[in-house]
Amino acid sequence: MPQTNTVEEIVSQPYKYGFITEIETEKIPKGLNEDVIRLISAKKNEPDFLLNFRLRAYEQWLKMKEPDWSGLTYSKVDYQDLVYYAAPKQDIKKKSLEEVDPKLLETFEKLGIPLSEQKRLSNVAVDAVFDSVSIATTYKEKLAKHGVIFCSISEAISEYPGLIEKYMGTVVPINDNFFAALNSAVFSDGSFVYIPKGVECPMELSSYFRINSGDTGQFERTLIIAEESSSVSYLEGCTAPMFDTNTLHAAVVELVALDNASIKYSTVQNWYAGNEEGVGGIYNFVTKRGECRGKKSKISWSQVETGSAITWKYPSCVLQGDNSIGEFYSIALTNNFQKADTGTKMIHIGKNTKSKIVSKGISAGQSKNSYRGLVSISPNAEGSRNYSQCDSMLIGDKASANTYPYIQSKQPQSNIEHEASTCRISEDQLFYLQSRGIDFEESVSMLISGFCSDVFNELPMEFASEADKLLALKLEGSVG
Amino acid sequence: MKSSTICQDWLDSLPTTEGCLKNEQSIGREFLLDQGMPSKKDEAWRLSNFNKLNSFLSLPPIIDNEDIKSQYKSIFPEKDVNRERIIINPKQNPNKNINLPNGIEKLNNKEIEENLGKIVKSTNIKNDISVCLNQASSSNLLALKVKSNFNQSLEIIIPSIEEKSISTRIFLLIEEGAKLDLLQIFLGNNNSAQNHLIEIKLESEVELTHGLISLGEEKESSSICTLAVEQSKNSTYSLHSIHHGWDYSRFEPRIIQSEGEASTIIKGLQVTKSKEQIATHSLIRFEGPNGKLDQLQKAVASEYSHCIFNGSIEVPQKAQKTEAAQLSRNLLLSKRARIDTKPELEIVADDVRCTHGATVSQLQDEELFYLLSRGIDNKHANSLLLKGYYDEVISHFPKSAGKWNFLEKLIQDIKK
Amino acid sequence: MISSTSDTILSIEDLHASVEEQEILHGVNLLVKEGEIHAIMGRNGSGKSTLSKVVAGHPSYKVLSGSIKFKGIDILELAPEERARIGIFLGFQYPVEIPGVSNLEFLRVATNSRRKELLKSELDTFEFEDLVKERLKIVEMNAAFLERSVNEGFSGGEKKRNEILQMALLEPVISILDETDSGLDIDALRIVASGINRLSRPNSATILITHYQRLLNEITPDFVHIMADGKIIKTGNKDLAIDLEKSGYDFIDKNNKGKEMAQ
Incomplete structure (x- = not known):
C-alpha cells in the first residue's frame, strides 16, 4: 500500500505548542522527603488538616510499589531527581489580570487561550495553570453571582477549607494507587469547582494546564462538587514544551455529583509526545474518578487524547445513587512511539444504574494504543445496564491496538453488552470520496x-x- | 495450611518415572519448588478459588499398578460401530493393553523426542502453572500418530478414581490430509482430581473435529486441563467443549496457527451450579497471514457458582488479513452467582478484521412469558429456553456424543 | 444533436488493464464526443465495471498499456480527485457506506472542490444548503437524507438517487453511470432516468453501463457498445440494444466467434 505512508504523514502533524516561555521561576530544590512536603504546604499557607493529609499520603506512598502491570515499559522515574514545586516569580497571586506578568498572558494567548478581558472566549471561564500554580481565573465575578465557585485549588484551600476537608480524598483515597498517593502528598495546584444546589452553571468552565519547566513534575489536583439538582460542563486542556527528557504528570481529579446533579468533564490532552524516535515527552499517569453519590445523578467523561509519551488514564464512575448514569467517550490517537493505555471503570452499585462506553483508538507509527476497561455490577445493582463499544483503527502495520474489556457481574437482573472491532481506513471509502474531487x-x-x-x-x-x-x-x- | 506447604507435600508424594517423561517431570517440579503456587497477583489466576486449588493438590496421586479398591464407573454408553474407543485406565500405563485401530500408531521414541512439549512451549505463557502441575505429576504418555489416510472417529475416555488424583499426558500427531473426528470424555468421581496436558499437532490439510465433554461429579471433583494445538497451513480445527459438574475446573485451550492460512472454530459451553467455579482461559495466536477464527464461549452461572472466561487473541504484524471473531455470551441466573469475562485482543497488523463482543444477561422474560402464555409450565418453559441457549454449542457435537446424556444433566441441574 | 464537428471529451485507445495481477481489459477503444449518450452493455465479468473504475482512477486497477484522454489530455497520471475535479464522474454500482461522515458535509466539500477547479467561488454552509435543496428536487429526495451519514442505511434506490444528486451538484463533463439501474423498482428507475436526462447538457456526455434494455427505454443512447472478454466487440445504435434484448447474449457469442475465426 503506497498510500499508507501518506496516511501516516497526515496523522503526524508537528507539535505546535513546544515553545518554552523565558520567565524567572521560583523552584524548590530537587528531591522528595517530608521536609519538601512541609515546604510546599508552608508556601501555600495551608491549614493543618491539609498538611496532615499530605504527610499521611507520603507515608502510604513510601510503602507502595510503582505499577508494572500493563506491559508498558518505560525508563523509570527517579523521584529524587524531580522538582516538586515551581512557580513563575511574581508577588502573591494577583487580584486582577492586568497585574499578571505579560509573558504569561502571552504564553496562554499563543496556546489559543486568551485571558485578557477583550479577547477571552465568550461563555467560557478559564483557570490557567502554569507549572505548579494557577495564574489567573477569568469570569470569577460573573460566576459568583450565581453562587458558583471556580478558582484554583490553593485559593479554595484558604477560602473554603470546609468544603476541601469534606470532599478531598473521598473519591480517590490517598492510598488508591502509587501515583494518586504521590499526588496527594505533593500536589501543587489545580482547579476547584463548586456548584450550589439547583444551579445550572451559566458558562463552560475550563482549566488549561501548561508545563513549562523541564525537570518539574506536575501534580495538579481538581475537585468538582455538584450539589443537588445542579449541573456543570468542564473542560481541561494540556500542553507542554518539547524536552528530550520525560516529564511526569500525575494528576488526581475527583468529581462528586449529588441527587439529580450532572457533571460533564471533557479533556483535550495534548502534552508533548516525544519526538519521532520516541525520545522525550510527558508521562501522563493520572487518576480520574467521579462518584454519582446522589439519585439520578450523572457523570459524563469525554476525552480526546493525542499527546504524552505514555498515558495511563482511566476516568471512572462509581454509580452509587439509584438510577445514576455514567458515561465515557474517548478518542485516543497515538503515533510514533507513543503508548496510550486508557479506558474506564464503571462500578454499578445503586439500582437501575446505567453506563455507556464509547472508545475510539487510532494507532499509527509504532505506537501502542490499548483500551482497558472494567464494568462491574454488584449484587444490589438490580436493573443495571451497560453498553460498551470499542473500535480501533490501525494505520500502518507496525502500530498495535489492544483491547482488554473486563466484565464482572454479580446481579442477574442486569444486562451488559460489549462490542468491539478493528479496522483500517477502507480503500473503497477513500476512493469514493476522492472520486468526488x-x-x-x-x-x-x-x-x-x-x-x-x-x-x-x-x-x-x-x-x-x-x-x-x-x-x-x-x-x-x-x-x- | 499455606499453599506453599501444600504444594511441597504434593510434590513429595508424587511417584518418579524413568520413562520418556523423566526430564519433563524434573522441569515441572523444579519450577513449582522455585515459584510455588500462583497468587492473586498473577493476572491469569487472580480469580481462581485458591481453596479449591489447594484441595486439588491435597489428593494423593495414583501410582502405577497400585492396588486400590475404588473403581471408576466402568459403565459407559455403548460405543458406536464406526467409532474406535480408548479408555485410559488410570491405574495403568495407557500404552499397555491398548488396541489401536488401523491408521493410528504409537509414536516411536525419536518422534516423541522431536515433538513432545514443543507446542506447549511455543504458546509462551509466563509462569505456566497448569502445565507445570502436569509435567510434575505425569508418569505416562499416550503418544499417537494418526496417519494420512485416516478418516474415522476416535473416542478417548478418561475416568477418575475416588479420593485420588490422576494425571494424563497425551500427544497426537495428525498427519497431512487426515480427517479425524475425536471425542474426548473427562469424567469426575467423588472427591477426585484430574489433570491433563494434551498436545495436538495438525499437519497441513488436516481436518480435526474435537468434541470435549468434561463432566464432574456432585462431590468435589476437580479438573485442570491444558490443550495446546498447533495448526499448519490449510488445516481446520473445530473444538466443541462442555464443562459442567466440577467443583473446580480450569480449561486452557491454546491454539497456534503456526503459518496462518488455517481455520479455527471454537464453541465452548460452561455451566455451573452450587459453589462450583469453572474457568476457560483461551489463547489463539496467528503466526502467519489469512488465518480465520470463529469463537463462541457461552456460560451459565446459577446458585452460588462462578464462571470465568478469559480469551486472548494475538494478531502480530506477520498475520495480515486475519479474520477473527470472538463472542462471549453469559447467563447469570442467581444473585449469588458471578460471571467474569475478559476478552483480550492484541493486534499489530492493519489489514485485519477482528471483532469481539460480550454480553451478560438473564433468560429473557419476554421469551419466557411467550412460552407461558402458550400454556407451557414454568419448568418446561425454562428448560426449553436453556436448551435453546445451549444449542449453539451442542448442535456441533457428533450425534453419538448424545449418548453421554449431558444435555439432560445440563438442563436438570440448572434451576432458575 | 450529434455533429461531426463536436469536440471529443473522452478517447480511450487500446486500453489494457488489470486488477490483482489479472488482465481484465484486453484493448478497449472508445470515443465519446460532446452531447453524446453511450450505452455499454455486456455480461457480468465482461469488463464493463473495470472500465469505469479505470477511467475514474481506482488504485487497485493498473493500466498496462494504452491511453485515456480527457479533452485531449492524458489523465492516467492524475489522482482520482483530480479526475473528478476536471469533470469526470463515476456513478457507482455499489456506493459505499461511510458511517459518521455527514452526507451534507461530504456533498459540500465535494461541490466546492469542483467549483474551485471551475474558478467559481466556494459556497458557505448556507449558500450550499440553498443549492442542494434545489438539486434535491431533481432526484425527488427528502432533505432528511442530508442529515444522515454518507449512504449509511440507505436503501438501494436511495443510494442511487444520492449518486445522481452528486452528479447534479458536481455538474460533470462526462458521467459514467455503472449499473445505475440495477436494483431499482419502476418508480425509482423513472426518477433516476429523468434525473439523468435533465442533467445532460450539449457540452457534456454520458456513458451508461447497463445489463438491460429497460434503462435505455427511458434514456435514448446515440451509441450502443457491446463488451465481452475485456473488449468492445460490437457498436451500433439503439436498435442493437433491442436486438440484444430479443436474442440474448448468445447471439453475440456466435457473431463474435464467427468474427474471431474469420480473423
Missing part, C-alpha cells in the same frame, strides 16, 4: 473524523474546534 488528505481526515463522530458529538461545542486542530481534521458542523 475531495483530495486525499481531506478524505483521510473525513474518514477519521467519521470514525470518531460518536465521540465528537459529545464534546462541548466551544471545544470541538480545539479537538479539530488536534486531530488535524475537518469536523462536521464545526465553526469555521
